[in-house]
Amino acid sequence: MKNQKGFTLIEMMIVLMxxxxxxxxxxxxxxxxxxxxxxxxCEAYIKMVQAQVQAYEMDKQEVPTTIQQLIDAGYLKSNKSTCGKDKVLTISPSGEVTKSDSSS
Incomplete structure (x- = not known):
């Protein structure tokens, strides 16, 4: 038994520390x-949505008012109108995409 090799408790505690x-x-x-x-x-997603708003505006000659309009027209594939957990994307009347807290 005295010739067995292994780690002592102190060595194991040092490794764990x-x-x-x-x-x-x-x-x-x-x-x-x-x-x-x-x-x-999130910033990259906003830029991509902004590009799709511009494409929609060029094709339809009007600014979309909601993200859902972009989805329905096929400009966005995902039904994602949020950015992160608490940021909601909105489109201003001038066509600018912004993010705001979902609580406001």
Missing amino acids: IISVLLIITVPNVTKHNASINNKG
Whole structure:
């Protein structure tokens, strides 16, 4: 029994402590980058919807008033009128796409 090789409890505790410290450092950074990625995706979606509003306006000679008009006319494939969890896309009378809080 004395010739068995393995890790001691202290060595295992040190390894677990190192892993815990690495997780504590990396998790907040990942969440920050996740929010940044979501914001960039939202901005890209707004630009794409804005381009479809312009295409609709060129074809129909009128500005769409809702996102649903774009979907019904085939300019947007998805039934997505939100950007992120709490931002709703709206089209102004001048044809500009903006995002606003869903609570307002």
